[in-house]
Amino acid sequence: MDPRLVQLAYLLSAVLFILGLKGLTRPRTAVRGNLLGACGLLVAVVVTLVQTGLDYRLIVGGLVVGAVIGAVFAIRVQMTEMPQMVALFNGFGGAASTLVAGANLVQTETFSADMLVATALSGMIGAVTFSGSLIAWGKLKEFRKLDQIKIPAQQLVNGTLVLSCIALTVAMANGDGSTMTVVAYWGTSTLALILGVTLVVSIGGADMPVVIALLNSYSGLAAAATGFVLSNTVLIISGSLVGASGLILTRIMCVAMNRSLPNVLFGKMGASGSTLDADDVYADVKSTSADEVAMLLEVASRVVIVPGYGMAVAQAQHTVSDLRKLLVSKQIQVDFAIHPVAGRMPGHMNVLLAEADVPYEALREMDEINPTMEQVDVTIVLGANDVVNPLARTDPDSPIAGMPIIDVDKSRTIIVIKRSLSPGFAGIPNPLFAADNALMLFADGRKAIQDIINALNES
Amino acid sequence: MHFLLASEPVTRIVESSTEAAGGASVGPDTAMLLLTVFVLAVFIGIEVITKIPPTLHTPLMSGSNAISGIALVGAVIAAGSGDSMLPKVLGCVAVTLATINVVGGFMVTHRMLGMFRRKD
Numbered sequence: 184m185d186p187r188l189v190q191l192a193y194l195l196s197a198v199l200f201i202l203g204l205k206g207l208t209r210p211r212t213a214v215r216g217n218l219l220g221a222c223g224l225l226v227a228v229v230v231t232l233v234q235t236g237l238d239y240r241l242i243v244g245g246l247v248v249g250a251v252i253g254a255v256f257a258i259r260v261q262m263t264e265m266p267q268m269v270a271l272f273n274g275f276g277g278a279a280s281t282l283v284a285g286a287n288l289v290q291t292e293t294f295s296a297d298m299l300v301a302t303a304l305s306g307m308i309g310a311v312t313f314s315g316s317l318i319a320w321g322k323l324k325e326f327r328k329l330d331q332i333k334i335p336a337q338q339l340v341n342g343t344l345v346l347s348c349i350a351l352t353v354a355m356a357n358g359d360g361s362t363m364t365v366v367a368y369w370g371t372s373t374l375a376l377i378l379g380v381t382l383v384v385s386i387g388g389a390d391m392p393v394v395i396a397l398l399n400s401y402s403g404l405a406a407a408a409t410g411f412v413l414s415n416t417v418l419i420i421s422g423s424l425v426g427a428s429g430l431i432l433t434r435i436m437c438v439a440m441n442r443s444l445p446n447v448l449f450g451k452m453g454a455s456g457s458t459l460d461a462d463d464v465y466a467d468v469k470s471t472s473a474d475e476v477a478m479l480l481e482v483a484s485r486v487v488i489v490p491g492y493g494m495a496v497a498q499a500q501h502t503v504s505d506l507r508k509l510l511v512s513k514q515i516q517v518d519f520a521i522h523p524v525a526g527r528m529p530g531h532m533n534v535l536l537a538e539a540d541v542p543y544e545a546l547r548e549m550d551e552i553n554p555t556m557e558q559v560d561v562t563i564v565l566g567a568n569d570v571v572n573p574l575a576r577t578d579p580d581s582p583i584a585g586m587p588i589i590d591v592d593k594s595r596t597i598i599v600i601k602r603s604l605s606p607g608f609a610g611i612p613n614p615l616f617a618a619d620n621a622l623m624l625f626a627d628g629r630k631a632i633q634d635i636i637n638a639l640n641e642s
Numbered sequence: 643m644h645f646l647l648a649s650e651p652v653t654r655i656v657e658s659s660t661e662a663a664g665g666a667s668v669g670p671d672t673a674m675l676l677l678t679v680f681v682l683a684v685f686i687g688i689e690v691i692t693k694i695p696p697t698l699h700t701p702l703m704s705g706s707n708a709i710s711g712i713a714l715v716g717a718v719i720a721a722g723s724g725d726s727m728l729p730k731v732l733g734c735v736a737v738t739l740a741t742i743n744v745v746g747g748f749m750v751t752h753r754m755l756g757m758f759r760r761k762d
Contacts, residue, residue, distance in 0.1 A: 249744075254746065405710075427687025
């Protein structure tokens, strides 16, 4: 095949990726956008396959096995498990980049310093993405052992690993493609594997959306670096598109927590001087029952539900959707107020509620709903904590100071559904629970909502 | 243009950067051309993706994640060319991993977006 034709086909697939990503930014065009992206990938792979001189045995084997595994994952995954799956797939993409660059290093016969540096970068970024994503996956799967791992002198360890990787890259750039270069390559990649672990293992819980978005960005950058290794433009273009997309999401998540990226990655949450005693804060907590909540809802005209990670854990999205339908049938307006970092990945709550048939128009962004919170009769907080903690506004010493929150405390009555008064990820008490207009309903999220539905039906 | 050699099954960067710097090559340095493409593509990415509604953050993530499986192209070349076994096996593993990424990523994104669309 004429190399120019191949190049044109790669250009076509790059254009399809751009159009596809553009489509993914609007609900109306998103399905088509995703299909365009898939077409772009298909074009690139088919064109690569039809080139002469390829030995198809291993290729076909890998394609078939990978496609089957990927399809099974995609069909069987629960929507609550999306963060884990995206993390895992990110890792696979990163590992593929590392392996491709490594294979090319052995196969190629001529070397330039540029190409060797690109090879080292591809190996490093790919390996960090792979191990970091596996750790993120394990943390999202809640393997408790991972949370117990403490890296002593963590900054020092990370710094040493990064410097060693840079030193090996410089050594590679001056190499001649001999065995030493190959050894240096796998050395760099191994160090980067360890770095991925030490970077991610101490980050947890509510900071996960940032980590997932960042790893998403890395998997793109790894592919772009591999593009430099192979002088392949389609890899560079699509890799950098994904890299940019991940960076934008990372930034959105950081802004939504009023924290800088280094603070999320290296900082410690809850280490501030503010020491509010939970017993003092919770002295006036009032608890309530499902029947009482049902009575409040009966006379409400506007209800807002604030979901958090607890809703995903309790798998309560379908029950909540039923409650919404029931209230809407009683002429009550019901909206969902969604904080940008609610859940364990960007947009996590939206996907769960969409799965449960909640219409798109009922999912409201924080900035959109906050100015109207004073007109809300009843707010139900379901499995959210830090994102509704008024200390973010009032206490400048709090670890969440300045973080934008959903102003649920301004609504007339607040129902907080929670198993206990245990603190959220930030490890601080939440004065909202003891506010005059707040009532606690201590129960499992799904059961509590179901009880409210039953009480509404009986009355 | 060396730039266009990229598509040959076994990719070789023929010129070394020192030759290019010495003015031996005709066109611009390959690495510089590739860097230009990279930087421009980053800007396109930022331009295209700003102002995504939060509702679509997760599908955007899994969809763009599938696109990053484009490393599959490189994996196919590695698994299918050359004579020595080791790089071919590495390539084969890479093909498998990248295909999981691509097929799983696009399919699950499609599944998710179907949930959003159903209520239109």
